[in-house]
Amino acid sequence: MRSDVTTRVLGTLSIAALALLAVMALVVTPADVNQLDAVRLIYIHVPLATVMYAAFGVTAVASVLYLLPRTRARKWDVLAGAAAEIGVVFTGLVLVTGSIWGRTTWGVWWTWDARLTTTAVLFVLFLGYLALRRVGGDPDAQARRNSIAALAAGIDLPIVHKSVEWWRTLHQKSSLLDEETFLHPHIHGSMYWTVMLGIGAFLLLFAWLLIHRYRLAKFEERIEDEDLERALAERRAEALTGSP
Amino acid sequence: MTHVGYLIAGYGATFAVLASYAAWIVSKKRALARELPPEERDPRWP
Amino acid sequence: MAGKDLRIELRSRVATNQVGPFALLVLILFAFALDPDRGVLGQAAAGLFWVAVLFCALLAIQRSFAVESTDGARDNLRLSGLDPAGIFLGKAAAVAAELAALEVILGTGVVVLYNRSLHGPVLLVVTCVLATIGLAAAGTLYGALAAGLRVRETLLPLLLLPVVAPVLLAATRASEAALGTGSGDGWAWVRLLGVFAVIYVAFGVVAFGPLLEESS
Numbered sequence: 001m002r003s004d005v006t007t008r009v010l011g012t013l014s015i016a017a018l019a020l021l022a023v024m025a026l027v028v029t030p031a032d033v034n035q036l037d038a039v040r041l042i043y044i045h046v047p048l049a050t051v052m053y054a055a056f057g058v059t060a061v062a063s064v065l066y067l068l069p070r071t072r073a074r075k076w077d078v079l080a081g082a083a084a085e086i087g088v089v090f091t092g093l094v095l096v097t098g099s100i101w102g103r104t105t106w107g108v109w110w111t112w113d114a115r116l117t118t119t120a121v122l123f124v125l126f127l128g129y130l131a132l133r134r135v136g137g138d139p140d141a142q143a144r145r146n147s148i149a150a151l152a153a154g155i156d157l158p159i160v161h162k163s164v165e166w167w168r169t170l171h172q173k174s175s176l177l178d179e180e181t182f183l184h185p186h187i188h189g190s191m192y193w194t195v196m197l198g199i200g201a202f203l204l205l206f207a208w209l210l211i212h213r214y215r216l217a218k219f220e221e222r223i224e225d226e227d228l229e230r231a232l233a234e235r236r237a238e239a240l241t242g243s244p
Numbered sequence: 245m246t247h248v249g250y251l252i253a254g255y256g257a258t259f260a261v262l263a264s265y266a267a268w269i270v271s272k273k274r275a276l277a278r279e280l281p282p283e284e285r286d287p288r289w290p
Numbered sequence: 291m292a293g294k295d296l297r298i299e300l301r302s303r304v305a306t307n308q309v310g311p312f313a314l315l316v317l318i319l320f321a322f323a324l325d326p327d328r329g330v331l332g333q334a335a336a337g338l339f340w341v342a343v344l345f346c347a348l349l350a351i352q353r354s355f356a357v358e359s360t361d362g363a364r365d366n367l368r369l370s371g372l373d374p375a376g377i378f379l380g381k382a383a384a385v386a387a388e389l390a391a392l393e394v395i396l397g398t399g400v401v402v403l404y405n406r407s408l409h410g411p412v413l414l415v416v417t418c419v420l421a422t423i424g425l426a427a428a429g430t431l432y433g434a435l436a437a438g439l440r441v442r443e444t445l446l447p448l449l450l451l452p453v454v455a456p457v458l459l460a461a462t463r464a465s466e467a468a469l470g471t472g473s474g475d476g477w478a479w480v481r482l483l484g485v486f487a488v489i490y491v492a493f494g495v496v497a498f499g500p501l502l503e504e505s506s
Binding site for chain 2: 018022025026031036037038040041044045048089092093096097100101103104205208209212213215216219220223
């Protein structure tokens with residue numbers, strides 16, 4: 001009961017915040033001097049990226065908690081999976097909104113700018129993680145495997161980011177500056193607060209999604225356990241009645 | 245307003261995807277909850 | 291451990307009979323795919339070299355763990371009481387050795403087929419050493435992760451390749467500097483390769499124990 005109220009409140013709050021965000025982003029805030037109205041994409045692109053990092057952060061922390069003997073519990077693996085799935089959804093959206101935004105300013109749907117490239121690698125990394133999770137088998141072995149995979153991907157991330165950043169800086173000094181000014185338009189006043197509002201609104205949505213996805217995952221796990229038990233029971237019954 | 249098409253695409257895609265994802269989670273959750281009679285309500289933290 | 295893997299390798303000669311020729315085949319295919327005009331190939335030589343190394347690494351790692359999963363060899367390994375860190379380092383070392391041999395073949399192939407010349411041999415050697423260590427370490431870790439799973443042939447590339455993307459990036463840039471086709475500080479990239487190698491060797495050593503504990 002208590003949790004039901006929490007999620008209801010969360011849900012309502014996030015919808016309200018998102019509605020307010022839409023109004024602020026599309027109507028109230030001014031257009032940018034260089035990008036005109038295309039800058040309004042920043043109000044969803046940046047919050048989406050923030051949630052993306054938050055989601056994978058949850059996956060990483062949950063994985064660590066699972067691996068530490070003192071805090072080991074299957075719920076952490078379940079949480080890691082739920083957060084990762086949400087993370088992948090948001091990463092996809094970051095790539096799409098980033099691509100659209102890039103199209104408006106540079107005229108191309110994709111550019112190998114440091115951040116987009118790192119995000120693309122991140123996307124594939126966690127798609128792989130989700131694929132690994134679906135493999136099945138002994139749940140504890142699974143959980144251990146998942147946790148290690150999540151951490152192996154996580155420590156890779158700063159390396160990927162650094163390397164891609166160097167790469168683009170070395171090779172495109174001039175156009176990088178263009179990229180920087182376009183991706184970082186001068187944010188002041190209402191624009192700044194709208195971005196903050198956007199981050200807050202999407203984080204609320206993230207919390208709501210995480211809770212519900214976690215519950216769904218718990219149900220799935222329970223059904224799997226039941227199926228497993230039923231299969232074992234059947235086999236035991238067969239063994240008893242089958243042997244002469 | 246300039247770039248209207250792109251804004252619609254960006255905002256539209258974002259909200260459409262997130263809304264359908266949320267709807268999918270809730271509907272799948274309800275469907276599975278029906279299959280587990282004794283333990284219906286799940287506390288947020290087990 | 292490394293000795294055992296290498297001995298199996300020498301006896302079966304899969305590396306020399308299949309992976310080596312595969313590496314050369316990849317080089318030739320690249321030549322077909324890209325403009326016969328040697329100029330383009332020459333500029334891409336470093337990148338193509340490392341992509342070819344990556345593909346061969348996948349094969350080497352698959353082999354390394356396929357050997358273990360036959361006849362319950364893995365259970366025997368676990369029961370033998372060998373320190374998991376040792377197993378990890380041993381397997382990684384064997385993979386690294388195979389890769390090093392392949393790199394010599396590929397490197398010669400690149401110089402000959404693509405008509406490159408060597409400007410910075412020390413840089414190239416250090417690059418190869420560090421990149422190979424990093425690839426072998428990360429590869430062995432992910433190989434173990436995917437080992438014993440039915441889908442491991444498709445899962446391993448999906449898991450491993452994004453992770454080693456920075457190695458590909460850094461090794462190519464450093465090699466380009468060594469071959470004279472690229473500008474920039476090759477040694478800065480070498481530092482990145484070093485960091486990657488250290489991190490993944492350390493992580494592998496730590497994570498291999500829990501990984502091997504699988505009850506399957």
